[in-house]
Amino acid sequence: MPVISTDKNTDALSLTFVAEFDADVERIWQLWSDPRQLERWWGPPTWPATFTQHDVVVGGESRYHMTGPEGEKSRGWWRITAVDAPTHLAFDDGFAEENGEPNGDMPVVHGSVSLEDVDGRTRMTTVNQFESVDQMDQLIQMGMDEGMRLAMGQIDELLATARA
Amino acid sequence: MVAQLMSETEADAVFHALADTTRRDIVRRAIRREQSISSLAERYTMSFAAVQKHVAVLERSTLIVKERRGKEQIVRANLDTLRRATRLLDEFETIWRDRVVRIDALLAEETSHDETPPQKAER
Numbered sequence: 001m002p003v004i005s006t007d008k009n010t011d012a013l014s015l016t017f018v019a020e021f022d023a024d025v026e027r028i029w030q031l032w033s034d035p036r037q038l039e040r041w042w043g044p045p046t047w048p049a050t051f052t053q054h055d056v057v058v059g060g061e062s063r064y065h066m067t068g069p070e071g072e073k074s075r076g077w078w079r080i081t082a083v084d085a086p087t088h089l090a091f092d093d094g095f096a097e098e099n100g101e102p103n104g105d106m107p108v109v110h111g112s113v114s115l116e117d118v119d120g121r122t123r124m125t126t127v128n129q130f131e132s133v134d135q136m137d138q139l140i141q142m143g144m145d146e147g148m149r150l151a152m153g154q155i156d157e158l159l160a161t162a163r164a
Numbered sequence: 165m166v167a168q169l170m171s172e173t174e175a176d177a178v179f180h181a182l183a184d185t186t187r188r189d190i191v192r193r194a195i196r197r198e199q200s201i202s203s204l205a206e207r208y209t210m211s212f213a214a215v216q217k218h219v220a221v222l223e224r225s226t227l228i229v230k231e232r233r234g235k236e237q238i239v240r241a242n243l244d245t246l247r248r249a250t251r252l253l254d255e256f257e258t259i260w261r262d263r264v265v266r267i268d269a270l271l272a273e274e275t276s277h278d279e280t281p282p283q284k285a286e287r
Contacts, residue, residue: 003264008253010246011188015256019264023271031267041266124264128256136256 004123013130021122025115028122029086032056032113039064047074052100058083062091063100077102082112089113107135181225186210187218191241194228198240201230 007016021028031037035051043049043066053063062078075096082090090113095106110129115122130136181187190204205215219239222228227246228239 003261006257006260008257010253011182011191013182013253015253015260017257017260017264019267021267021271022275027271028267031270037270040270041263044262044266126260128260130256136253139256 013133013136015128015130017126017128019124020118021124023122024120025117025122026086028115028124032089033085035062054078056080056083056085056089063096065096065100075100081110087115107131107138109139177225181221181227184218184221186215187222190215190218190222190239191227191246194239194241195243195246198238200236200238202236204239 003017003019005016005018008014009016031041033054033056035054038054039049039051042051042064047066047068049064049066051062051064053061055061058080060080062080063075064077065073065075067073075098076093077096077100078091078093079102080089080091082088091111092108093111094108095103097103108131112127112129114125116125117123130139182191186208189207193199193204193207201216201219202212204219205212208215219228219230219237222239223230225245226242229242230237230239232238
């Protein structure tokens with residue numbers, strides 16, 4: 001498991017997550033900047049993500065949807081707030097309406113990613129800043145995590161196949 | 165799924181309360197141990213009345229509980245409210261752990277393709 005630490009700050013409602021990968025910084029940057037790679041890990045296998053727009057420049061926007069087991073779609077958007085390729089990216093992530101446009105009534109998570117070379121490996125630090133406990137509840141109620149749990153078994157399989 | 169445990173109004177109160185450095189500091193102290201408002205007031209340069217006002221905001225937000233004991237007003241943290249926020253952060257930790265596992269699987273897949281003849285396509 002490449003996760004090396006998590007830091008939950010209840011007061012500040014933020015989650016800092018540090019993981020290390022056996023790949024260089026450029027490679028990990030691609031996972032974020034190339035929509036075809038991003039969609040392979042952003043959503044769980046049961047709710048895979050499709051990015052129809054992904055514009056990694058400050059002020060740029062992304063549009064994506066996650067498709068559920070019954071074919072239902074959950075739509076989201078990003079607005080890029082900072083880019084310093086290949087080491088830093090910050091964005092707001094929110095829910096979108098049917099037409100793909102941001103839904104103003106739904107929570108927005110402020111995300112940031114920093115990539116750092118550590119002896120040829122890459123340390124990835126992601127910070128998620130939530131605006132309120134209520135907002136976090138809302139996100140969880142949207143089923144954001146349910147698919148993730150279902151996916152756990154499949155991930156194990158995937159890893160086993162990759163190692164075989 | 166996490167049940168709706170806090171209304172919008174309550175949540176507003178919690179986050180308004182936590183938006184202030186002094187109030188966050190009071191909560192941290194109240195988590196460590198219960199204490200009187202007068203002993204809290206000694207920690208800050210502001211007046212007793214000002215500290216009392218902060219405490220009132222925290223009490224309204226259910227982050228702390230205030231109770232009168234003799235001449236003293238004692239405050240302690242309401243761990244339920246804090247625990248709930250912590251549990252929600254746990255949920256998000258799971259999401260990120262799973263993402264990292266998928267990234268790792270992606271990278272491992274590439275490595276195995278580099279080193280050995282292509283295995284069956286995953287997707």
